[in-house]
Amino acid sequence: xxxxxxLVADYRKYVRAFGAxxxxxxxxxxxxxxxxxxxIKAPKAIEDELVxxxxxxxxxxxxxxxxxxxxxxxxxxxxxxxxxxxxxxxLQTKVTKAATESRRIATDKIDQxxxxxxxxxxxxxxxxxxxxxxxxxxxxIVVEDGEKVVKPMRYQCRIAGKPxxxxxxxxxxxxxxxxxxxxxxxxxxGYSHGILIADAFFENVKRHRLEGRELRAGExxxxxxxxxxxxxxxxxxxxxxxxxxxxxxxxxxLSFAAIxxxxxxxxxxxxxxxxxxxxxxENVDAWLNPDPGDLAAQYALLxxxxxxxxxxxxxx
Numbered sequence: 001x002x003x004x005x006x007l008v009a010d011y012r013k014y015v016r017a018f019g020a021x022x023x024x025x026x027x028x029x030x031x032x033x034x035x036x037x038x039x040i041k042a043p044k045a046i047e048d049e050l051v052x053x054x055x056x057x058x059x060x061x062x063x064x065x066x067x068x069x070x071x072x073x074x075x076x077x078x079x080x081x082x083x084x085x086x087x088x089x090x091l092q093t094k095v096t097k098a099a100t101e102s103r104r105i106a107t108d109k110i111d112q113x114x115x116x117x118x119x120x121x122x123x124x125x126x127x128x129x130x131x132x133x134x135x136x137x138x139x140x141i142v143v144e145d146g147e148k149v150v151k152p153m154r155y156q157c158r159i160a161g162k163p164x165x166x167x168x169x170x171x172x173x174x175x176x177x178x179x180x181x182x183x184x185x186x187x188x189x190g191y192s193h194g195i196l197i198a199d200a201f202f203e204n205v206k207r208h209r210l211e212g213r214e215l216r217a218g219e220x221x222x223x224x225x226x227x228x229x230x231x232x233x234x235x236x237x238x239x240x241x242x243x244x245x246x247x248x249x250x251x252x253x254l255s256f257a258a259i260x261x262x263x264x265x266x267x268x269x270x271x272x273x274x275x276x277x278x279x280x281x282e283n284v285d286a287w288l289n290p291d292p293g294d295l296a297a298q299y300a301l302l303x304x305x306x307x308x309x310x311x312x313x314x315x316x
Contacts, residue, residue, distance in 0.1 A: 003174075004202035004225075005258075005276075007130040007138060008235045011049060014197050018284060020141050020148035024058060026254070030137060030152050031061050033251050042137045042152065044119055045129040066120050073117050080109045131202075134174040140240060140256050141195040143288045153194070157257035158245045159187050176241050176257040178277070178302060182295070185241055185257075190292035194240040194256055195284060200229045201236075201276055202315055209271030225315040226270055230278075230308035237284060239277045239302060259302065270312045278306035 008014055015022065027050060034040040047066075051059045084106035090099040119129070132138050132155060140153045156174040158166060166173070181189040207222040208215050215221065230236055242256035263275040279287050283301050290298050 003204055004131060004133045005196070005198040005238075006127070006200040006202075006227075007043060007045060007132065008197050008199045011045070011139060011197065012053065014235050015139075015141070015150055018141060018148055018195075020150050022139075022150045023152075026151045028058050028061065029251070031058065031065065035061060035065055038251070040137060041135060043130055043132045045125065046138065046152075048123075048125070048129070070117065070120055073113050073120070077110060077113045077117070080106045080113065084110065134171070138196070140242060141197070141288070142192070142242060148288065151254055153242055154253065154255040155258075157188075157241065157243055157255045158253055159185075159243045160245050161187070162245070164247070164250075174257055175260045175274070177274075178259055178261040181241075181259070188241040188243055190290045190295050190298055192242050193287050193290050193298075194242045195279060195288065196238040196240050196256070196258060197235050198238060199233065199235055200227055202227050203267075203270075203272045203274075205271035212269070226272070226312050227315040228267065228270075228310040228312050230306075231311050232308070234308070236276070236306070237279045237281065239279050239287060239305075261302070264307065264310065266312070267310050275310070277302050278308075280304060280306050 012022075030040060030042075047062050051062055084103060087099045087103035087106060090096065091103065134156045135154065137152045137154050139150045141148055141150050143149070156167065156171070157176070158164065158173070176185045176188075203226050204223055205226050207224050208219070210224060210226065239259040240256045241259065242254065245253040245255065259277045260274040261277050263272055267275045279301065283304060286297070287301050
């Protein structure tokens with residue numbers, strides 16, 4: 001399954017190429033909910049793009065949230081530095097497992113917090129700014145009232161009508177298997193299609209499978225993360241299904257899942273058993289405007305996919 005992906009660096013350029021409008025109101029609603037305490041995560045690159053190109057109100061909303069985050073992180077940093085100092089004083093008197101572990105944890109948390117603080121204030125783009133994971137909100141292109149629109153959606157789909165508890169019960173619903181499109185995904189397939197633009201995707205695989213061998217005697221399975229990039233490099237138009245969930249009292253949730261299918265040979269050889277499905281640029285309009293009465297046409301678009309060679313490497 002595509003457990004993580006990398007948004008293209010210049011997202012707006014590709015959005016303009018498809019004639020899509022960015023739904024600023026939907027982004028503002030999302031970040032307003034976050035300012036009110038909702039647990040909402042989005043890649044830094046998306047926020048940076050909105051700050052650079054959005055209206056003053058949205059930029060101010062993001063700026064105030066980052067200022068609050070900075071204060072919270074600075075307080076956490078102070079607490080961990082105190083913890084580290086206490087552990088080091090204890091170790092000068094006697095080396096104990098508890099003090100050694102406390103020093104290790106404090107050191108790790110200080111490093112993590114300093115990185116987060118640096119990310120909040122940094123203006124120069126880094127590749128990690130565009131990477132997202134299940135639960136993050138990212139831009140997805142859909143058609144609304146005959147117009148292509150970019151909306152922020154959570155990368156884990158909660159189908160309208162399903163209980164919120166499904167998020168924990170079915171944590172893998174950030175991917176929609178092709179062989180289940182008329183099963184679990186029936187309410188969306190042929191009705192609510194979207195496009196995610198990304199330039200790489202990441203998968204968890206077992207090291208021994210990556211190395212094309214069986215486990216050695218006494219060896220435990222080791223998980224590694226592999227980054228897959230299409231060759232030649234190009235922005236991938238990933239087929240998605242999406243839904244607007246509402247229960248009448250909580251804010252509406254827009255969420256999506258990426259469609260996956262059997263992997264090409266090079267992905268399977270790297271140890272993974274699924275792969276995202278790319279829509280060809282000339283098929284985007286047909287995919288975004290599905291006919292629920294002609295599912296065969298939708299399957300045909302998935303079959304007529306872009307089929308690049310996927311180079312892979314251990315993720316940094």
